[in-house]
Structure formats: structure tokens, C-alpha cells
Amino acid sequence: MKENEEHENEPVDTYKYGRGAQFNTKNKFIKNESTREHIEGIDERIEADVKTQYIEVFPKTIVNKVESPDVGMMYSMNPYQGCEHGCIYCYARNSFEYWGYSAGLDFETKILVKKNAPDLLRKFLMHPKWEPVPIMLSGNTDCYQPAEQKFRITRKLLEVCNEFNQPVGILTKNAWILKDKDVLQEMAKKKILSAMVSITSFDALLLSYDQRNACYGQIL
């Protein structure tokens, strides 16, 4: 028997390791959709992994006024939409439908990167009517998700805030925040920083079951 021949007739594993969602849910804002109802080509290998795509976008604004009374922040900014951490319970999944994508697998595989965010923030802070109150980074998605390691937009936003003495709040699950210790320390000394870290679990066994994501090593 040749090497691997014994596995030839085993069912193809379609589980998407490293992902929270396993399929795309319907976007309620999109009228038409295409679906695959039956998988007939039983000999076809089904792709079990879904690679992350980074999509550059250029929004007109970066700071949002938060109107919701149940969220403890007045303003927020999100350098990325979608979040590769892919927590299945994430409330930001539903907001991803506004961008025309699914709240399921799309949310954690199609990451929108707001390339012009630092320029927009600078313009916003220079507005004569702006009276500094804290702006929350990660109001919707995690600003230290894996995309940050490639694009460093959160870092650039912090540098702008530091320059303008703009108070900032941060909430993250990712240890990558430590890469910005220098600027964060400067801001902390000026008392314009509040940083919160969400720790998934201290239970090593539980964490080993939770290795949904390739970036897990970076998640606290």
C-alpha cells in the first residue's frame, strides 16, 4: 500500500480550522443571493481553509459619534472593519452587513483596511469646533487584530492622538498592543490613555480547545 493510500476513501474534512463561523449567513440588506444547495461532486476536494483577504477602503470619516445609550463611549474609531479574531459571539458581526458582506465567515476573512484613517483623524482633530473628549479605539472591532501587524494603522492613529493630546480608550484581546508600549507610555504619563485588555481564559485546557485562529498565539 502506498503512503497515504489508506486515507484515500476517508470523507473530506470540510471543517474550517482557525475560523469561528463555518459558513456565510444571509445578509438581510441584500435582495439576491447565490447558494450551493447540494454538493454533488463527491470526488471534488472541498477547500477546508479560507484565507484572509485585506481590502483597502477609503472612507470619508473615521470618528463616529456613538448615540447608543447602552455603550459607555461618546466617540469611537475603527481602523479595520471585520475582525480576524473571529469570536463567534461578536456583536460587530451584524454591523458588517452594512458593508455588503455576511456576518458569518466574511466577517473574519474579509478585513476592510481604512488606509486613510490617520489623515482623516488629523483633519478631524484640527476642526475648531472639536472639544476633546475621549475617543474609543476598538469600539466595534479589535484595533490590534492581525491586520495591524501588516498595516500599523492603529499605531499611526495613536501617534496623531499623542501629538494632539487627544484622550483615547483602547480595548483589545491581542498582545500586539505591547508593540506600541513606547507611545502608550507617553500617553499614559499625560493621562490621556485608558487601555483595557480582555483575557479569554486562564485555563490552559480551555484555551487549547479555543485555538480557532491562526493568530491565537497573539491573543491574550
Ligand code: SF4
Ligand atoms: S476580538 Fe472583539 S471585535 Fe474581534 S471578533 Fe472578538 S469580540 Fe469581535
